[in-house]
Amino acid sequence: MALEAPPASSPAVHNVMVANTSKDTKPELMVRRMLREADYPGYRVHWRIDDERGRYVCRPDITYPGRLVAVFVHGCFWHRCPLCELDLPKTNVDYWDQKFSKNVDRDRRKQKALLDMGWDVHTIWECDIGGGVDGLIEKLAPNQST
Numbered sequence: 001m002a003l004e005a006p007p008a009s010s011p012a013v014h015n016v017m018v019a020n021t022s023k024d025t026k027p028e029l030m031v032r033r034m035l036r037e038a039d040y041p042g043y044r045v046h047w048r049i050d051d052e053r054g055r056y057v058c059r060p061d062i063t064y065p066g067r068l069v070a071v072f073v074h075g076c077f078w079h080r081c082p083l084c085e086l087d088l089p090k091t092n093v094d095y096w097d098q099k100f101s102k103n104v105d106r107d108r109r110k111q112k113a114l115l116d117m118g119w120d121v122h123t124i125w126e127c128d129i130g131g132g133v134d135g136l137i138e139k140l141a142p143n144q145s146t
């Protein structure tokens with residue numbers, strides 16, 4: 001008998017909750033499980049990507065090395081989700097401002113480096129996971145446009 005989960009705030013959230021046991025609540029784990037269940041296995045976790053000179057570029061959350069597909073799973077707060085537009089903390093504004101800018105800059109640099117190397121780069125936001133597997137698979141399909 002499973003533990004009773006709190007009520008879901010929407011049908012999408014409900015589906016995510018049903019699809020995941022309580023120990024796999026981290027967005028990254030949720031995405032990985034959804035990919036396996038959608039028959040997209042074969043990904044690598046935190047796979048090291050180097051440039052052609054062997055210099056370290058980054059380790060995306062999820063990588064399909066053969067297809068040159070990299071997936072970043074971003075928490076909305078730390079990576080400043082454009083959909084959520086979460087409020088900045090009200091105290092230590094400068095500190096947070098700098099910290100968040102660094103995160104966002106780093107994300108952009110990694111993404112650009114990968115795109116320059118011919119990778120497909122996909123960012124999945126924490127708040128977007130509720131869209132379910134279909135949305136994720138759509139994102140995994142080759143980019144139609146930039």
Ligand SMILES: [Zn+2]
Pocket residue numbers: 076081082083084085125126127128
């Ligand atoms: Zn968000």
